[in-house]
Amino acid sequence: MGTGAIGTLWAAKFLQHSMPCRLLHRSNPEQSGDVISCKLRLIKLDNSQHSYDIDSESIYHDSEISRLLVCTKSYQSVEAIKPLIPRLGDTATVLILQNGMGQHQQLAALLPELQILLASTTEGALTRSALEVKHSGAGISSFGSLNHSSRINPVIKAELARINMQPEQDIEAVLWSKLSINCIINPLTAIHNCRNGQLLQNPQLLSLTQQLCAEIEAVSAAMGRPDKATSLFDKVCTVATATCQNFSSMQQDILFKRGTEIDFINGYLQQHADRLNIPCPLNRQIISQIKHLQYP
Numbered sequence: 001m002g003t004g005a006i007g008t009l010w011a012a013k014f015l016q017h018s019m020p021c022r023l024l025h026r027s028n029p030e031q032s033g034d035v036i037s038c039k040l041r042l043i044k045l046d047n048s049q050h051s052y053d054i055d056s057e058s059i060y061h062d063s064e065i066s067r068l069l070v071c072t073k074s075y076q077s078v079e080a081i082k083p084l085i086p087r088l089g090d091t092a093t094v095l096i097l098q099n100g101m102g103q104h105q106q107l108a109a110l111l112p113e114l115q116i117l118l119a120s121t122t123e124g125a126l127t128r129s130a131l132e133v134k135h136s137g138a139g140i141s142s143f144g145s146l147n148h149s150s151r152i153n154p155v156i157k158a159e160l161a162r163i164n165m166q167p168e169q170d171i172e173a174v175l176w177s178k179l180s181i182n183c184i185i186n187p188l189t190a191i192h193n194c195r196n197g198q199l200l201q202n203p204q205l206l207s208l209t210q211q212l213c214a215e216i217e218a219v220s221a222a223m224g225r226p227d228k229a230t231s232l233f234d235k236v237c238t239v240a241t242a243t244c245q246n247f248s249s250m251q252q253d254i255l256f257k258r259g260t261e262i263d264f265i266n267g268y269l270q271q272h273a274d275r276l277n278i279p280c281p282l283n284r285q286i287i288s289q290i291k292h293l294q295y296p
Contacts, residue, residue, distance in 0.1 A: 005125035007071030008133040012042040013163040015052040023056035034058045041132040059083045067093050074100040074264035093156055100264025101179050118171045119143040144171025176225050183266050184212050184236050186250035187286045197244025215280040222276045257295040
């Protein structure tokens, strides 16, 4: 569910390994039987082009779902999954691959009996057109259980291993690390309408980056998630340099007048800052600026 760049890339990964996969599309309930035959086009890292046949079925279709990959925007998760609840079998597994944090707990409350897996990736992907995706950067992909003590079905592990997704004992630590970087690159590039690399090249943006890093590191330390090996600023520099010519997803959302994931990125961090009484004035200001710019 969710055919943006990452969702389309993952569908292509499944198809490359001959793993059954269907897309889900919105429709009216009276069109529940709709199944549409589609072509998915993948441009690999070496620029070779590949085409795959794939079916897209209505969210109201009556077939049972045993494995669901959720790649929608974080703020769409709960409403998007509600029509699918009757189709999720008792042993279904839901894998969430999205930006941000906080939506996982919402989905766990909605689906208390099912196993929910969280995933993170540093793979790069760009949508060229509908169901056409460019794999723009190699990366690391991992997954783990929302409940650390919950045992993951070994069949699921084996299937995800085929597409180079590795199990992670503390997946929330991985997600927090990625969130910390996204809290900086996403909103600053969106507010200043710039490419990722400009955060390091423009003195004013560099100063804001450093200030925001300090606020986030204070929250991370108070939560017991400090990274003593590498500073957050160094991590941001590494990512911004590697993706210097890229536009962030939030910059694109603002540019094309879409909603943003600010509540699940900087907003999630601010919730913890408020709970721990840690002042984060720049982060709070950034949230306000994005909400003023975003649509609707």
